[in-house]
Amino acid sequence: MAFASPSELPINIHLTTKRTHHHHLLPSQAFLKINGDPQLHPTINLTVAYQGAPGAYSEFAAKTACPSSKTIPYRSLIDAILAVESGHVDRAILPVESTMEGNSLRNYNLLLQHDLHIVQEISLFVHYCLLAMPGVRKTELKRVMSHPLALAHCVRNLAQLGLEREPVEDTAGAVELLRERRMFDTGAIASSRAAMLYGLDVVAHGLQDESWNVTRFLVLSKDSDLTRKGRAGLKTSLVVGHHGSGGMEVVLRVLSALSSRGINLTKLEVGSNRKEDGVVRILNVHGRRGIGEFPHVLYIDFEGSMEDDKVKEAIDEKYCLRVDREDPDPDSDPELSFHSRRSRGFDFTVIIIQRMLGKRVFKLW
Numbered sequence: 385m386a387f388a389s390p391s392e393l394p395i396n397i398h399l400t401t402k403r404t405h406h407h408h409l410l411p412s413q414a415f416l417k418i419n420g421d422p423q424l425h426p427t428i429n430l431t432v433a434y435q436g437a438p439g440a441y442s443e444f445a446a447k448t449a450c451p452s453s454k455t456i457p458y459r460s461l462i463d464a465i466l467a468v469e470s471g472h473v474d475r476a477i478l479p480v481e482s483t484m485e486g487n488s489l490r491n492y493n494l495l496l497q498h499d500l501h502i503v504q505e506i507s508l509f510v511h512y513c514l515l516a517m518p519g520v521r522k523t524e525l526k527r528v529m530s531h532p533l534a535l536a537h538c539v540r541n542l543a544q545l546g547l548e549r550e551p552v553e554d555t556a557g558a559v560e561l562l563r564e565r566r567m568f569d570t571g572a573i574a575s576s577r578a579a580m581l582y583g584l585d586v587v588a589h590g591l592q593d594e595s596w597n598v599t600r601f602l603v604l605s606k607d608s609d610l611t612r613k614g615r616a617g618l619k620t621s622l623v624v625g626h627h628g629s630g631g632m633e634v635v636l637r638v639l640s641a642l643s644s645r646g647i648n649l650t651k652l653e654v655g656s657n658r659k660e661d662g663v664v665r666i667l668n669v670h671g672r673r674g675i676g677e678f679p680h681v682l683y684i685d686f687e688g689s690m691e692d693d694k695v696k697e698a699i700d701e702k703y704c705l706r707v708d709r710e711d712p713d714p715d716s717d718p719e720l721s722f723h724s725r726r727s728r729g730f731d732f733t734v735i736i737i738q739r740m741l742g743k744r745v746f747k748l749w
């Protein structure tokens with residue numbers, strides 16, 4: 385391609401603050417412990433998979449999180465994740481939630497179905513631009529293409545401009561398509577970096593409906609880094625899948641086990657089970673592998689590490705969160721499936737994800 389590679393483009397950073405789906409029932413709770421340290425493990429020469437074309441926000445997030453790494457585009461998030469799982473690349477980057485849209489839960493749930501470790505997280509301030517073919521004016525545009533999340537973030541402004549929305553795979557992919565097909569009546573929402581990369585004009589800046597628009601990305605790796613054991617600055621994610629027996633009491637038990645020990649929660653989300661979403665599928669990474677299905681899910685992030693005494697205590701609290709790494713008793717009731725432990729009549733599984741505490745927000749203009 386005649387355009388500069390993304391790594392050659394100036395990046396303006398402002399620091400502001402395989403699937404084996406076994407459907408058979410499984411014993412054992414899932415226990416996934418995740419950690420990592422970019423300082424201990426420099427990202428030079430790493431390969432990082434992202435979804436989209438060069439110039440996508442995910443690529444920028446990958447480059448920011450893993451400086452000097454080589455970013456590799458993939459068509460879909462699943463392809464990017466499979467590339468890490470199969471060892472073709474070292475890392476994958478996954479956008480999981482944004483301040484405007486809340487959780488892209490489908491992405492988060494992808495994480496639960498693959499045996500990968502979160503080694504880092506990065507928050508990116510996303511500033512959307514309206515791009516058009518060179519010389520085209522904003523008023524000449526009839527429609528706009530972009531990633532569904534970008535379209536959702538700009539819905540009011542786009543309506544005001546009277547532009548029809550057309551979802552495509554990613555923001556940079558929209559720009560590429562626009563240029564390839566020489567579409568003079570169509571714009572794309574993407575970064576100014578994508579405009580430079582593909583030689584398009586920026587006809588409007590800051591198209592997001594709300595000024596504070598931050599997306600959180602997770603960096604995934606096949607390997608965990610046990611050298612981080614007990615180190616400060618970690619954040620842990622807990623995903624509790626349950627079957628709703630006892631109403632919401634599982635939720636209360638989990639929260640009280642953490643809050644009674646002064647453990648600071650940084651995220652709390654009770655997975656709603658609207659019919660169209662169906663169950664959440666969670667991979668069991670211990671014992672016999674397979675997928676468990678849970679109609680109710682609780683997502684929690686808290687500050688601290690699984691090595692902290694109070695965290696250990698909360699996790700081990702009797703009748704509350706028992707995380708069992710051992711294979712369950714083979715004679716146990718197969719109906720217990722994935723979530724072999726029943727605690728006072730509740731059945732649930734717990735996934736624990738340990739990772740870096742990401743406090744910084746990067747800005748891309």
Ligand SMILES: O=C(O)C(=O)Cc1ccccc1
Pocket residue numbers: 435436439440441442443479510531533534553554555556599
């Ligand atoms: O389409 C892109 O550029 C992506 O990387 C996905 C995305 C879209 C909008 C905000 C953050 C990430």
